[in-house]
Each structure stands twice: as C-alpha cells, then as structure tokens.
Amino acid sequence: xxxxxxxxxxxxxxxxxxxxxxxxxxxxxxxxxxxxxxxxxxxxxxxxxxxxxxxxxxxxxxxxxxxxxxxxxxxxxxxxxxxxxxxxxxxxxxxxxxxxxxxxxxxxxxxx
Amino acid sequence: xxxxxxxxxxxxxxxxxxxxxxxxxxxxxxxxxxxxxxxxxxxxxxxxxxxxxxxxxxxxxxxxxxxxxxxxxxxxxxxxxxxxxxxxxxxxxxxxxxxxxxxxxxxxxxxxxx
Numbered sequence: 001x002x003x004x005x006x007x008x009x010x011x012x013x014x015x016x017x018x019x020x021x022x023x024x025x026x027x028x029x030x031x032x033x034x035x036x037x038x039x040x041x042x043x044x045x046x047x048x049x050x051x052x053x054x055x056x057x058x059x060x061x062x063x064x065x066x067x068x069x070x071x072x073x074x075x076x077x078x079x080x081x082x083x084x085x086x087x088x089x090x091x092x093x094x095x096x097x098x099x100x101x102x103x104x105x106x107x108x109x110x111x112x
Numbered sequence: 113x114x115x116x117x118x119x120x121x122x123x124x125x126x127x128x129x130x131x132x133x134x135x136x137x138x139x140x141x142x143x144x145x146x147x148x149x150x151x152x153x154x155x156x157x158x159x160x161x162x163x164x165x166x167x168x169x170x171x172x173x174x175x176x177x178x179x180x181x182x183x184x185x186x187x188x189x190x191x192x193x194x195x196x197x198x199x200x201x202x203x204x205x206x207x208x209x210x211x212x213x214x215x216x217x218x219x220x221x222x223x224x225x226x
Binding site for chain 1: 144145147152154155156157160164168192202206207208211212213214215216217218219220
C-alpha cells in the first residue's frame, strides 16, 4: 500500500463546476496535510494546508480532512481553465521531522 | 524578494560524469530538501537537512550526495553511481518550528544524462 494515494486522472470538469480531488494516506498518526498545484514543466506551488478535522476554506478552494477515515480532499469551486494542472497531496507523517511525503498527483482538466 | 534559486534550469551530461546541482535560499529557513520527480510519478525525497552541517538520507539517496556548509546553500551531487539520473530535480526549504510549516520549492533543474 502506498503511503499517500491519489487517482491519477485526468479528472475532467466543465468551466464553472466544482472539482473534487481526493487523497488517502496510510499513516494514522499523520499530522498535517498539504495541497500543491503543479503546472506542466513547473515546480509545485502551495495552495493550502490543513491539520484539524473538518473544512478549511481559502477563496475558491476548500480542504476537507477526515482523520478517522484517513482521507483529505480539495474542492475547487467555479473551476477555471487556468486551474488545469496536476494537484499533489502531501502528508507530514508522524516522527518524520519536517519532510513531506507526496502522492503521485491528480491531473485536472477544466473544459470550456 | 525572498525565494529559492536553483541553477541551472537545464543540465546535460554524459553518462559516467558527476554533476552538481545548485540550490540557494534567502528565506532564512533552517530545513532544506531535495526531491526528484519522474514523469507520471510523485516527488521522491533524496536528502534533507534540518540544520547546518547535518543531513539525512531520504527514500532514494543511493547515487547522490549533499553538503550543508551554509544555512543558505544545499548543493546536490548526482554521481555516476546513480543508475537513472535523468529527471526533474526540485529543491525546497521550510521552517522547522511546527508541523504546519509548508515546503517552498525552487523552479527546478531538469537533468538529462545520455
């Protein structure tokens, strides 16, 4: 079992719709969870992070965390073509100092 | 402006040669990291350092070496022992104060070995 799992996609959503990106993790003691966006050929950019159960909103983005189910998701409201990218989920596992473990990413395509 | 600078952006080497990738940060971060990304794969940790003159192996350290002589700098050497060195290399930094500190990435170096 991979430590951090994401569906590779592509996930295709029409412009203006809600995109839902999911991530599961294996270490129940994981402390914090990060979402990065990566455009093709570029480096990852931080979107937001979450460490408490529930929802956290930042503009059009909402991160949702359910530690009991070991599940974290990212919702993108009013999706735009500029949101088309690969979204990486990263987890700070217990006892791993400051490093992050990344999933393989989900490719999102927002269609006109 | 504060940030992380990786150089060069593209690097080409012949098989059997060692090559050093540069990473410099002016964010005053204590921790620095090297990740590797291959097509269709996530980021895999090569080495990381939480303090000057100390570093730890990540998940795929074989064939790589690092040094951390200064807080601002964390160069990565890809040695001839690395079997598949062609990849996108990403350097990152973070504070070490809390579990909620994110990693900030440089623009990456794309290494091609033929």
